[in-house]
Amino acid sequence: MTAPILHTKRLTLRMPILADFEYRAAFYASDRSVWEDGPMPRAQAWRVWASEVAQWPLMGFGPFSLEDRQSRQYLGEVGVYRPEGFPEPELGWFVLPEAEGRGYAAEAARAVMGWVRKTFGWDHLVSYIAPGNLRSIALALRIGGRKVTDRPGTADDDVVILHDLRGIA
Structure with missing residues (x-):
């Protein structure tokens, strides 16, 4: 399975390449990765990213890459993650510095x-956020x-x- 293509007013959400x-x-x-177990070497970053993308064929969900609909510029990633050890599927995100705010x-x-x-008909998702990652907490709210x-x-x-998710059509 690969990611479906979703569109919003400004974005295309697609399978990562x-x-x-x-x-x-x-x-x-x-240093931006401090809240995500970073900084880390390129080889370790590859293993993290590749395992996230591999969730698509294995689990039917994973990260979507974000593109600006007009310019097709890559902006970041938003998706559902559940690597080994996560209690529940997580809604998570990453955006480029120039796409923040x-x-x-x-x-x-x-x-x-x-x-x-x-x-999936799921009633909820969770986000697991390090307490110091105030911008991500603010976004989730x-x-x-x-907070629970x-x-x-x-x-x-x-x-x-x-x-x-119960009120979402």
Whole structure:
């Protein structure tokens, strides 16, 4: 299975391609990746990214690469992740520095939530966020999530945010 193509007003969400890895490698080489177990060497970044993309044929979900609909410029990634050890499927995101603060991640996350509800009929997704990642926590709350304490995270100090999908058409 590969990712379906989703469209929003400004974005195309599509299956990741090999060229997209260069953006993730740069992210994982930078201090921006501190909340995602980084910085890390390129080979380790490859293993993380490739295992995420491999969720598509193995699990029927995974990351969507984001492109600007007009320019076709790569902007980042939003998707559903569940690597080994994750208690539940997670809604997660990554955007390029030049794409931050423009609402792309929120727009894409809403599209992914709708796709998940329609495709799988799931009632919720979670986001596992390091407590110091304030921008990501703010985004998760802005798209309608709420902090919960009754679900485990992937680390003892994770902020777990529940996204209720039941009201999504």
